[in-house]
Amino acid sequence: MGKVIYWMNASMDGYIEDSKGGMDFMDPAEDFRQAANDHVRRISAFLFGRRLYEAMEKPWTQDLGKEGAPALEREFAQLYKETPRYVFSDTVQTVPDGVTIVRRKDAVSAVTRLKEEIDGTLQLGGPELAVSLLDLIDEFWVYTLPVIIGGGKPYLPVGEKLRLHLVEHRSLASGIMFARYVRS
Incomplete structure (x- = not known):
């Protein structure tokens, strides 16, 4: 059975985007790129909300990773x-090969099915999607960057308390911290 991890990178004050919707602070x-590549090597599927998909798809399939780019970027x-x-x-109507569209009303049933069908890690990204699938998330991962941005979109905008238990953490030489949590 697969497990769903919610993984987003965040500022030290807990934001994945600044108040203007940008991620320039990241x-x-x-050392972070290497750690991310090591994690992605073990991922069986990406589950993205629309905005994160749009932020990732074109850059990583068309713009980045080309000849002349840094080796870690090409690898990712x-x-x-x-x-x-x-x-x-x-709202997304067409996608390239390798991408499947799931309508939001079908999210819970689709992820439940994927957890049953895929024996591996399903990496969930996007805070609104994570909130809608909260009961299906097995682990919460965050790479915390050493920057305070003072506001923006939070890592996980839940309206209730969610108790977690730290099962792994490490710091990178760059000052970035990784933490992996499971539900308490």
Whole structure:
């Protein structure tokens, strides 16, 4: 049976985007890129909300990872393209090969089915999608970047308390912290 991990990178004050919707504060260091590639190598499928899908798809399939780009960037692009991707959206109409559209009303049943069919890790990204699938999330991952941005979109905008238990953590030489939590 597969497990769903919710993985987003965040500022030290807990935001995945700044107040203008930008992610310019995320300038990942080489040690982060290596750690991300190591994680992505073990992922069986990406589950994206529309906005995160749009932020990832074109850059990693068309713009980044080309000849002349840093080796870690090229490696991530290759891993990304080889991994099945699901975009949860009611507005996306067409997708390239390797991507499947799931309508938001079908999200819970689709992810439940994927957990049963895929014996591996399903990496969920996008805070609104995560909230809608909260009961199906097995682990919560966050890479915390050493920057405070003062506001924006939170890592997980839940309206209730969710108790978690830390099962792994490490710091990278760049000052980025990784933490992996499970439900308490």
